[in-house]
Amino acid sequence: MQKEVFLKILGERIREIRERKGITQKQLAHAIDKDQQSIQRLETGKINPSIYYLLEVAHGLEVELDILIINDSKV
Amino acid sequence: MQKEVFLKILGERIREIRERKGITQKQLAHAIDKDQQSIQRLETGKINPSIYYLLEVAHGLEVELDILIINDSKV
DNA sequence: TTGGAACACAACGGATATGTTGTATTTTCC
């Protein structure tokens, strides 16, 4: 799968989970000591985040890390 | 979980999968157009790899990406 | 003992992630 496509889908998935929780980018960011712009870049697929960064986001969303992960076969 | 601990466990897990497949760091690296040193840094937990880099490694190992992922609750 | 294979370590350069600030745009709600 192409990198850009992968990152875009990852971002969309994270956004879905966040919205399902009913919190804003800012609230998620502050919960994990980041800021809104950082979450925005992630959700829009503009960056290729590190795995630890994703772990922190998963914590902020109160989900397991693997829930954020996309496998090729699922796309 | 501490970053260093997380990355170390991730690296160990990747090494286990690679060894179970019976291939060397060099073989894995070349299969995904990287080199041995890059895989070495990953397996020893010296870096915080990007998610897309991990996806490529998963391809090289012929596993799904989420197999590489550690959740806090599992550690 | 020598040679080769496998793994580890260090350093360098270019690219890019991430934190940050500022601001623009969009959405929501009155």
Added chain:
DNA sequence: GGAAAATACAACATATCCGTTGTGTTCCAA
């Protein structure tokens, strides 16, 4: 429509990834 909130975009500085080269160490086989 207007205000406020939410999201998006841009740019800058710093840190770090990743590719790369060179080399060291260990182990095994010939």
